[in-house]
Amino acid sequence: xxxxxxxxxxxxxxxxxxxxxxxxxxxxxxxxxxxxxxxxxxxxxxxxxxxxxxxxxxxxxxxxxxxxxxxxxxxxxxxxxxxxxxxxxxxxxxxxxxxxxxxxxxxxxxxxxxxxxxxxxxxxxxxxxxxxxxxxxxxxxxxxxxxxxxxxxxxxxxxxxxxxxxxxxx
Amino acid sequence: xxxxxxxxxxxxxxxxxxxxxxxxxxxxxxxxxxxxxxxxxxxxxxxxxxxxxxxxxxxxxxxxxxxxxxxxxxxxxxxxxxxxxxxxxxxxxxxxxxxxxxxxxxxxxxxxxxxxxxxxxxxxxxxxxxxxxxxxxxxxxxxxxxxxxxxxxxxxxxxxxxxxxxxxxxxxxxxxxxxxxxxxxxxxxxxxxxxxxxxxxxxxxxxxxxxxxxxxxxxxxxxxxxxxxxxxxxxxxxxxxxxxxxxxxxxxxxxxxxxxxxxxxxxxxxxxxxxxxxxxxxxxxxxxxxxxxxxxxxxxxxxxxxxxxxxxxxxxxxxxxxxxxxxxxxxxxxxxxxxxxxxxxxxxxxxxxxxxxxxxxxxxxxxxxxxxxxxxxxxxxxxxxxxxxxxxxxxxxxxxxxxxxxxxxxxxxxxxxxxxxxxxxxxxxxxxxxxxxxxxxxxxxxxxxxxxxxxxxxxxxxxxxxxxxxxxxxxxxxxxxxxxxxxxxxxxxxxxxxxxxxxxxxxxxxxxxxxxxxxxxxxxxxxxxxxxxxxxxxxxxxxxxxxxxxxxxxxxxxxxxxxxxxxxxxxx
Amino acid sequence: xxxxxxxxxxxxxxxxxxxxxxxxxxxxxxxxxxxxxxxxxxxxxxxxxxxxxxxxxxxxxxxxxxxxxxxxxxxxxxxxxxxxxxxxxxxxxxxxxxxxxxxxxxxxxxxxxxxxxxxxxxxxxxxxxxxxxxxxxxxxxxxxxxxxxxxxxxxxxxxxxxxxxxxxxxxxxxxxxxxxxxxxxxxxxxxxxxxxxxxxxxxxxxxxxxxxxxxxxxxxxxxxxxxxxxxxxxxxxxx
Numbered sequence: 001x002x003x004x005x006x007x008x009x010x011x012x013x014x015x016x017x018x019x020x021x022x023x024x025x026x027x028x029x030x031x032x033x034x035x036x037x038x039x040x041x042x043x044x045x046x047x048x049x050x051x052x053x054x055x056x057x058x059x060x061x062x063x064x065x066x067x068x069x070x071x072x073x074x075x076x077x078x079x080x081x082x083x084x085x086x087x088x089x090x091x092x093x094x095x096x097x098x099x100x101x102x103x104x105x106x107x108x109x110x111x112x113x114x115x116x117x118x119x120x121x122x123x124x125x126x127x128x129x130x131x132x133x134x135x136x137x138x139x140x141x142x143x144x145x146x147x148x149x150x151x152x153x154x155x156x157x158x159x160x161x162x163x164x165x166x167x168x169x170x
Numbered sequence: 171x172x173x174x175x176x177x178x179x180x181x182x183x184x185x186x187x188x189x190x191x192x193x194x195x196x197x198x199x200x201x202x203x204x205x206x207x208x209x210x211x212x213x214x215x216x217x218x219x220x221x222x223x224x225x226x227x228x229x230x231x232x233x234x235x236x237x238x239x240x241x242x243x244x245x246x247x248x249x250x251x252x253x254x255x256x257x258x259x260x261x262x263x264x265x266x267x268x269x270x271x272x273x274x275x276x277x278x279x280x281x282x283x284x285x286x287x288x289x290x291x292x293x294x295x296x297x298x299x300x301x302x303x304x305x306x307x308x309x310x311x312x313x314x315x316x317x318x319x320x321x322x323x324x325x326x327x328x329x330x331x332x333x334x335x336x337x338x339x340x341x342x343x344x345x346x347x348x349x350x351x352x353x354x355x356x357x358x359x360x361x362x363x364x365x366x367x368x369x370x371x372x373x374x375x376x377x378x379x380x381x382x383x384x385x386x387x388x389x390x391x392x393x394x395x396x397x398x399x400x401x402x403x404x405x406x407x408x409x410x411x412x413x414x415x416x417x418x419x420x421x422x423x424x425x426x427x428x429x430x431x432x433x434x435x436x437x438x439x440x441x442x443x444x445x446x447x448x449x450x451x452x453x454x455x456x457x458x459x460x461x462x463x464x465x466x467x468x469x470x471x472x473x474x475x476x477x478x479x480x481x482x483x484x485x486x487x488x489x490x491x492x493x494x495x496x497x498x499x500x501x502x503x504x505x506x507x508x509x510x511x512x513x514x515x516x517x518x519x520x521x522x523x524x525x526x527x528x529x530x531x532x533x534x535x536x537x538x539x540x541x542x543x544x545x546x547x548x549x550x551x552x553x554x555x556x557x558x559x560x561x562x563x564x565x566x567x568x569x570x571x572x573x574x575x576x577x578x579x580x581x582x583x584x585x586x587x588x589x590x591x592x593x594x595x596x597x598x599x600x601x602x603x604x605x606x607x608x609x610x611x612x613x614x615x616x617x618x619x620x621x622x623x624x625x626x627x628x629x630x631x632x633x634x635x636x637x638x639x640x641x642x643x644x645x646x647x648x649x650x651x652x653x654x655x656x657x658x659x660x661x662x663x664x665x666x667x668x669x670x671x672x673x674x675x676x677x678x679x680x681x682x683x684x685x686x687x688x689x690x691x692x693x694x695x696x697x698x699x700x701x702x703x704x705x706x707x708x709x710x711x712x713x714x715x716x717x718x719x720x721x722x723x724x725x726x727x728x729x730x731x732x733x734x735x736x737x738x739x740x741x742x
Numbered sequence: 743x744x745x746x747x748x749x750x751x752x753x754x755x756x757x758x759x760x761x762x763x764x765x766x767x768x769x770x771x772x773x774x775x776x777x778x779x780x781x782x783x784x785x786x787x788x789x790x791x792x793x794x795x796x797x798x799x800x801x802x803x804x805x806x807x808x809x810x811x812x813x814x815x816x817x818x819x820x821x822x823x824x825x826x827x828x829x830x831x832x833x834x835x836x837x838x839x840x841x842x843x844x845x846x847x848x849x850x851x852x853x854x855x856x857x858x859x860x861x862x863x864x865x866x867x868x869x870x871x872x873x874x875x876x877x878x879x880x881x882x883x884x885x886x887x888x889x890x891x892x893x894x895x896x897x898x899x900x901x902x903x904x905x906x907x908x909x910x911x912x913x914x915x916x917x918x919x920x921x922x923x924x925x926x927x928x929x930x931x932x933x934x935x936x937x938x939x940x941x942x943x944x945x946x947x948x949x950x951x952x953x954x955x956x957x958x959x960x961x962x963x964x965x966x967x968x969x970x971x972x973x974x975x976x977x978x979x980x981x
Contacts, residue, residue, distance in 0.1 A: 033474035034457055049924050056924075062901075062933065063923040064910035065475075071912040072476040072633075073457030075416045091378030092573065092609050093535040095623055129460065129627060131417055132381035134535035134607075135201045135238030135542050146204035459914070476911070481787045481807050634892065634911070634918035636788045641833040644916050645867045665866055672829050675801050676790045683801070 010050045015043040019051070023058050030059045033069055037076055046080045082117040082124035086159050088140040089148075091130025097149070099138035103127060105152035110159065122163055171436035172444040173322040176313065183314025188249075191226040192271050194264070195245040197302060199234030199385060200420060202241035206260065207231075210242050213261030217268050227268075230311075233389020235302030237289055238542040245302070246277065255283045255290075288558045289540050294521065296513075296529045297505040298545045301389040306424050309431040312392040318437045320511035321396050324403060325445040333404035334360055337507070339515040341527030346372055346463070346500030347578065347604045348680075349526075349593040355497065358487040359405040362495030367407035369398050370491070372468055373414045373421065373501040376460035377576030378627060380607030382531040383501040385543050387414065387421035390505070391428035395451060397504030399438060400511070402449040405497050410451040411472055412501075416458050425453055460577075460631035463605075464679050465498045467633065478633045479679035500605065502531055523549025526592035536573075536609035537563050549590040552582060556610055567612045571695070575604030577624045577631075578684030580691025581617060600691040602684070616713035617696040618703050622650035624688040632682065639682030642673040646689060653700065656707045656716035663704055667693065748814040763805040763816055764792055774818050775827055775856055777834075777945060778893035779806040782966040784902060786894055791827055791856070794818045802826070828860045836867045837916070838874065839888035840946070847947030850960045853891060870916070877922075879929025882952055883941050885920065890948035892918055896940035903969065908934040920948075939966075 010016060022039040026032035036059065040051055047070050056066040070076045086106065090099050103114055106125055110118060117124045131146075133139045139148025140155055142162055147155075171179075187193070196202075196211045214229045221227075235243050240257035244264055247253050256267070258281055270277050295301075304311035312318070324333050338353025359367060371394060375383040387394060398410045414422045429451050432438035440448040454472050461467045462477040465486055471477040472491060490496020506528060510518045519527045526548035532555065535541045539561030546555060552572060556562065563569055571581040574591075580601035582589065589595050593603050611620070629643035649666045652658040670686035670693075677683040693700060702708050707716050719727055744759045750767060757766040762785075767774050777789035785807045793802035797815035802823060810816075817823075834840070834853060842848050856862075874887035897909040897920070908931055912921040922931040941949045942961050950959065 029474075031472075031474040034471065035455070035474075038455055038457065052924055062907035062910065064908060064921055064925075064933075067921055067924045068476055068910035068912055069474065072478075072914050073416075073459050075456075075458035092576065092607065092623070093379045093541075095378075096536050096609060096611060096615055096620075128417065129376065129631075130378035130380070132375070132384040133201055133204065133238075134379050134381055134533055134609075135241075136204055137535060137541075139204075146200065148204060476914075481785075481804065629915060632915035634913070634915045635786070636790050637830050637833055637891075638790055640892070640916055640918070641837045641870075644870065645833065645836065648868050661866075668825075668829065669867075672826055676793050676826055676830070678787055678790070 010048070010054065013044075016051075016054070018043040019055070020058070023055070028059055030061050033059060033061060033066065034073070037070055041076055046077045048078070079117075080121075083122050084143050084162055085124045085126060086140060086142050086155075086162075087126040087128050087131070088114070088155070089131045089133065089138065090127045091132075091134065091137075093134035093137040094130075094139060097137045098152075099140075102138055102140065102150060102152045102155045105156055106159065109156050123159065173326055176318060176322055176437070176443065179310065180313050180316065180319065183310055187314060189226070190228045190247075191249055193228045193230065193247040194267070195230050195232045195235075195247065195303065196259075196264070197233070197235040197241060197243040197245075198231040199238065199241075199302075199389060201238035202234075202243060205241040205258075207242035209261050210244065210259055210264045213265050214268060217265050221268075221272060227271075230305050232304060233301045233306045234298075234385040234543055236293075236298070236542045236544060237283075237540055239540065240283070240542075252285060254285075256281045257283050289542075289544070289561070292550075292554065292559050293545050294529050294547050295545050296509045296518075296521070297386065297393070297502060297531055298390070298543070299509070300393065301385065304390070306389050306391055307427050309392060309428065309435055309437075312390070313435075316512060317392055317508075318396055318443070320508040321399050321403075321437065322443050323511055324400050325443055325447055330360060330404045330406060333400065333511075336515045337404070337510060340506075340510040340518040341522070341525070342503065342506055342510065342518070343526065343593065344500060345502035345506070345530065345605065347575065347602060349603060352499060352503055355487060355499070356401065356404050358485075359407075359495045359497040362405075362487060364494040366409065366492075366494045367405055368491045368494060368496040369401045369405065369407045369410040370468070370472065370486075370496060370498045371398055371410065371412040371501050371504050372463065372465070372498055373412055373418075374456045374463045374468060375415055375418075375501075375605060376463050376631075377578075377605050377607045379535055379573070379609045380533045380576060380605050382533050382543060382606045384415070384418050384421050386501055386505050386531070387418065388424055391421075391425045392432065393508060394425075394501055394504050395428055395432055395438060397507035398451060399442060399449050400507050401497055401499065401504065403442075403447050405495070407497065408448050408450065410449060411454050411491075412451060413454045413456060413462070413468055413472060416456045422453055422455055429453070459633075460627075461633045461679070461681050464681055467679070468498065469496065476633070478635045479681070481678060502606070521547050523547075523590055523592055525594060530591070530603065530606060532606045532608045534560050534608050534610070537567065537612040537614075538610040539564055546591075548592045551588050551590055553587040555591065555608065556587070560610065563610065563612050567614075569610065570613050570615060571611045571617065571620075573601075573609040573611065573620065573688075574607065575602035575684075575687070576607050577627045578602060578680070578687055579604045579607075580687050581611070581620065581695060582691075583695040600687065600694055602687070614711055614713070616654075616709050616711035617692040617699045618650060618653050618709070619711075619713045621689045621692045622647065622654055625650055625685070628681070628685040632685075636676075636678035636682060638673045639677045639679075639685060642669055642677075643682075643685055645669055646673065646686065650689070652718075652720075653703045654709070654714040654716075655718040656703070656714070657718040657720045658704050659720050659722060660704065663700060746810060746812040748810050748812065748816065750816050751818055757810045761810050763794060763796075763803075763808050763810050763814075766810050767805065767816075767818055772818055774805050775859065776806060777852060777856065777891065778895065780895055780943060780963070780966070782903075782970050783895060783898045783943075786898070789830070789891070789893060791830055793823060793826060795820055795823060824860070828862055831857050831860055831862050832865045832867055834891050835862070835865050836869050838870070838872055838890065845889060845947040846950045846954075846956055846959050847889070848956055851947060852945035874919075877928045878952065879927035880931075880934070880936075880952075881929070882936060883928070883938065884950055884952050885922075885928055886948055886950070887919055888948075889946045890920060891946055892920075893945055895943045895945065896920065896949060899939045899943050899966070903966065904935060904937050904939055906933050906935050906937075909940060
């Protein structure tokens with residue numbers, strides 16, 4: 001995709017209005033960068049270079065500073081995410097109870113590395129440093145729904161059901 | 171709203187509550203929600219509607235009750251009888267409870283938790299006193315339990331200096347890990363000069379295995395807000411920020427609702443409770459960086475920058491947000507404030523032991539029967555927490571170690587089970603109180619592997635500003651990896667210890683200087699395990715793979731392969 | 743400005759209120775190794791090489807940023823401190839690729855000088871062998887990430903002295919990298935003014951002038967203080 005093409009797409013994108021509205025509400029304060037990035041990621045699913053350039057220009061911030069902030073925090077992603085997401089908690093309680101095996105199983109069976117998205121763009125597999133549901137250890141979330149205690153096979157079955165479900169719809 | 175109106179509302183709420191003959195409180199904390207408590211609430215509400223919504227009955231979706239592994243939990247409150255708690259309820263069972271009541275039959279005993287369960291009996295709930303009793307999204311219920319009364323008292327009866335003195339007298343210390351005297355901190359900010367002052371609640375709970383702050387923010391958001399408002403009055407700040415970890419969307423949403431309701435009620439916003447004090451609170455959502463739990467990094471993050479710590483002094487109390495004096499306390503610390511003034515500083519100080527006063531909330535998890543959120547007086551021996559409240563390890567398995575303080579803490583061995591849990595004693599053992607994660611480990615856990623787990627966490631969360639933390643943590647991680655896969659050499663253990671001391675002594679911030687603690691404490695208490703990995707190439711717990719040969723054994727290995735190939739006539 | 747007295751390496755010295763330990767030490771010709779520190783730039787305290795021992799402090803403190811105080815007892819060297827400094831240099835050498843023999847900065851590199859001075863003759867830690875890229879897209883200058891020690895002198899000078907803020911850091915921890923604008927090739931940067939300050943202040947061969955021989959690579963750093971003094975003079979004239 002050429003830069004010019006992406007640029008025209010961004011300017012016409014209705015989602016950009018959400019970001020612009022957020023910046024206006026925050027009075028274009030440079031200090032509000034992280035909140036603006038939260039809104040931008042919520043609206044677009046990820047932060048493209050063009051979007052970051054737009055935010056930098058509106059908040060009158062150096063582009064490199066915006067880029068530095070966007071890449072410092074693990075919440076922000078510069079690449080599009082998969083249609084569905086599965087996040088396995090690897091906090092201490094989950095680790096002690098075997099969340100590593102769940103990650104290995106999912107990586108192996110679904111052909112995707114943790115932190116990445118499957119080739120067909122259907123699923124992003126992620127790990128988290130404690131989602132604060134330690135009593136459910138080992139736990140995971142699938143599209144923000146919490147499951148636990150979970151087994152490697154159980155997790156795989158749940159993810160497969162989800163992926164098959166979305167295939168049927170499409 | 172005036173103070174008299176607040177008292178009136180509280181009384182009205184109480185009368186209404188007392189008029190109910192049966193109240194069903196369904197725990198809607200995240201773990202219980204995951205176990206299906208939403209369906210339980212829906213089924214109960216439907217049943218109520220079908221029976222014509224009798225005024226004497228009520229169903230409330232509450233915040234976290236504590237024993238999270240037993241969810242969904244339903245508390246039955248009946249006039250004149252002690253509360254009954256049912257565990258693992260499904261919608262049918264819950265409806266059966268209602269049916270039994272409506273048919274005037276005795277309530278079923280199935281799934282009923284024994285009344286004298288040590289899990290509840292041994293706890294002392296100060297911060298969590300209304301968690302699990304009220305609907306966190308209903309400010310009136312909080313007020314009905316005496317909420318915002320402490321704020322009213324402080325605003326109308328005390329000077330800011332008196333408030334600071336009260337907090338000092340209570341002996342409260344920071345619950346985020348450091349353990350600095352909260353009262354002294356308040357006094358510092360109060361005396362600080364600046365055009366503006368700020369109050370910040372640190373809810374960036376990043377320790378893996380800890381969720382006290384999340385539960386508090388989700389289950390009783392007004393308690394945190396009330397504490398912040400009192401702090402604002404005491405130090406002279408009109409603006410507060412509450413920094414919520416990005417992984418906790420429910421907490422952020424409930425706080426948002428709480429702030430809106432509190433402003434409508436006039437207990438926050440301009441002219442709080444008809445006084446001259448104004449206080450606004452804004453939420454800031456974290457974006458996934460453990461280091462933002464460090465106060466200077468947190469301030470950078472609130473100001474929209476990379477969450478990197480800076481050297482102190484100046485401390486935030488002198489120069490914090492936008493160069494102004496800023497008070498930063500942990501969410502749980504703020505949760506203690508209202509109680510200090512309702513019960514009185516002296517009464518608060520009578521709880522606890524030694525220099526550690528009050529209670530502490532722990533997230534008890536790992537290999538223990540009753541996982542969940544507990545609050546105990548400071549100084550309770552570890553053994554009582556794990557065996558009485560936690561019910562010991564599943565299947566009566568042997569206890570090996572308890573990890574406190576997350577990646578900044580250490581492991582406490584079985585020989586120290588009788589240690590009172592307070593700031594000083596934990597520090598003596600090479601661990602820290604931390605924010606309150608308490609993870610129990612049995613014989614199946616390998617201490618070297620646990621140390622490696624925490625070091626991986628630290629290297630991933632290092633901000634990269636200073637060299638020892640940025641590069642030292644990854645080198646420590648590699649040494650631990652070698653120990654775990656069997657390829658370590660004798661000098662690796664020596665280098666490991668040296669590196670740990672370097673990182674501890676020379677890192678810029680608390681994250682870095684505490685990063686080696688899990689290694690140093692396991693090296694201290696479980697050195698035999700490290701040596702077994704190194705000299706015998708054996709993992710006593712059977713966790714580590716040990717499938718890589720150390721370099722110095724390579725020559726021998728090659729020779730063996732050559733000899734074997736000669737004998738078998740095959741090329742190797 | 744009031745004067746204070748402190749003990750520096752067992753000798754009583756006087757200093758002005760507000761001076762850092764490093765400034766006092768330099769005035770008294772006591773050498774404290776530094777890397778990220780550069781007079782004229784805001785202190786960062788990141789390299790931890792200038793750590794010194796202060797009596798009563800549980801941990802060593804960074805001399806570049808810690809203010810000297812009345813009655814302070816400072817030791818700028820000790821067995822522990824020297825060992826720590828050595829380890830830090832070793833960690834830096836292990837972190838990225840610092841092969842002096844093939845480096846443009848060979849012979850006039852601050853990291854190399856530090857290593858020689860501290861007697862670092864081998865590195866006892868694992869080389870991380872990061873395969874990093876090189877950016878030679880700018881007409882006059884080039885950036886080699888393999889030689890970068892993340893002292894951030896370039897970031898600080900570009901922001902505070904030149905005012906362009908072309909440079910910043912992406913990522914965190916060991917994956918931190920210097921980036922220009924939105925991580926574009928330096929040659930495509932629109933904010934960069936080609937002033938070359940960052941190149942002159944870079945302590946290693948990470949930022950260098952293209953087409954210069956190793957002999958010509960000696961970097962001139964005096965311009966920074968001259969520039970800042972001129973600025974102060976102009977500001978004084980305006981106000």
